[in-house]
Structure formats: C-alpha cells, structure tokens
C-alpha cells in the first residue's frame with residue numbers, strides 16, 4: 001500500500017509537469033528574424049542574397065501577400081555555394097521557401113546538405129512541391145524538416161551549390177527562403193517544480209541526422225545571441241509557469257487524494 005501511495009504521489013507530480021510543458025511554435029522570419037531570441041538568419045555569402053520584396057533587379061517575383069511578413073530572401077543569378085544558418089532552442093524545425101512553378105531561367109531542384117550542431121553533413125535534394133500554386137509560385141514549400149531533437153540550443157546550417165547554366169541545362173539555380181518555424185518546449189526547463197521528477201527534462205533517442213554522432217550538446221556551445229530582454233521575459237514566464245504548476249499540481253493532488261483515499 002505504501003508503495004502504491006508513493007506511486008500515486010509521483011504520478012501527481014508528473015501530472016503537474018504535463019500542465020507546465022507547453023509546446024509553442026515560433027517563427028524565424030527571413031528579414032525580421034526571431035522576435036523571441038532576436039536571432040537573425042545568417043546568409044552566406046552575404047552579398048549574393050537580397051531581400052526579394054522591393055528588390056529592383058530580382059527576376060523572380062512572388063507575391064508579398066503570400067509570403068510570411070511579406071518578405072523573402074533571394075539568391076539567384078550566379079553559380080556556387082550558398083548557405084543559411086539558424087540558431088534556435090527547440091525540439092523540431094522546418095525551413096520554408098517559395099518555388100516557381102515553371103521557370104525557363106531557374107531551377108529550384110538542388111543538391112542540399114544540412115549540418116545540425118556537431119554532426120556530419122547530411123545530403124538531400126529539394127523535396128517535391130506540395131499544395132496548389134498561386135499564380136506561378138508554390139508558397140510554404142518545406143525545404144527541410146527535422147524533428148525529435150533534444151530541447152536544447154541548436155545550430156543548423158543548410159547549404160546548396162547553385163548550378164551554373166550549361167549546354168545541357170540553360171537554367172541557373174535559385175533559392176527563395178521565406179521563414180523557418182521551430183517548436184519550443186516551454187516549461188521543461190522550469191527548475192522549481194519540475195525537479196521532483198527528473199525523467200522529463202530530456203527527450204532521448206534523437207532520430208534526426210543519419211550520422212551516429214550524439215545530438216545532445218550543452219547550450220553553452222552555441223554563441224549567445226540572447227539579449228537580456230528575452231531572458232527577463234523568460235524568467236517571468238517561468239515564474240508564471242511555476243505558479244500555474246503549483247496551483248494545478250496542488251489541485252490535481254487534492255483530487256487524487258479525494259478520489260483514491262476517501
């Protein structure tokens with residue numbers, strides 16, 4: 001009976017964690033960056049990328065009305081390597097671009113590779129388009145999607161080599177990057193309440209990269225791009241989370257007692 005009671009008690013504490021852990025989707029816009037962390041995507045080489053809305057000499061003209069925050073980043077017109085770097089803390093991320101339906105000057109089918117944290121680069125090709133094109137463009141095209149990441153700070157670099165027009169193919173390459181969306185597990189790092197049950201703080205068994213290297217790394221290895229404003233907001237949120245956790249946890253515990261012992 002004692003063991004059973006202890007089990008109930010631990011379940012109750014775990015339940016208070018479930019109340020706390022909130023998955024939030026956050027957007028890293030190509031132009032505005034991440035409003036939570038202030039992180040801005042890093043484009044390489046910087047002089048070959050341009051914000052496409054209002055760009056005078058960009059050939060590809062998707063509709064600003066259908067792009068996230070009415071902006072996208074355009075790289076096209078010359079061959080060679082291009083990359084975008086993202087930093088985020090979360091359990092999954094997807095990168096979205098805009099792809100022309102048919103274009104006689106540019107191809108969007110590319111050989112990509114991505115590098116997550118310290119793992120080896122993983123090669124892949126542009127995923128096939130989904131959805132219905134509006135005018136001549138597909139919007140919200142997923143260029144890369146990674147999930148089951150540990151809820152820690154990550155650095156993701158995606159890279160492609162734009163092909164040069166050749167006798168076989170007169171088309172050069174183009175990338176239109178619109179935004180990234182990542183899922184942030186709010187609450188799993190709230191200290192006061194959650195340390196009662198240590199089992200939930202990490203998500204083991206990342207299935208992301210095909211390489212065998214560990215996906216887990218301490219948050220400290222990522223250069224800090226967190227101004228004090230966000231940490232203050234985070235602290236407030238944590239504080240609220242702790243209060244909510246104590247309240248709901250307490251209520252849950254009471255109802256457990258009432259249900260099972262009386």
Ligand SMILES: *[C@@H]1O[C@H](CO)[C@@H](O)[C@H](O)[C@H]1NC(C)=O
Pocket residue numbers: 057058076077
């Ligand atoms: C477009 O114009 C900008 C600024 O005038 C220039 O830096 C860039 O190289 C031009 N891009 C192309 C593809 O011509």
Ligand SMILES: *[C@@H]1O[C@H](CO)[C@@H](O)[C@H](O)[C@H]1NC(C)=O
Pocket residue numbers: 066067134139140
């Ligand atoms: C792209 O996705 C966003 C968010 O899901 C949605 O609001 C928007 O309407 C989509 N845009 C297009 C052109 O489908």
Ligand SMILES: *[C@@H]1O[C@H](CO)[C@@H](O)[C@H](O)[C@H]1NC(C)=O
Pocket residue numbers: 109110111161162163
């Ligand atoms: C991608 O790689 C394949 C195989 O190496 C090659 O045939 C193809 O031309 C490449 N495509 C681009 C766009 O570079």
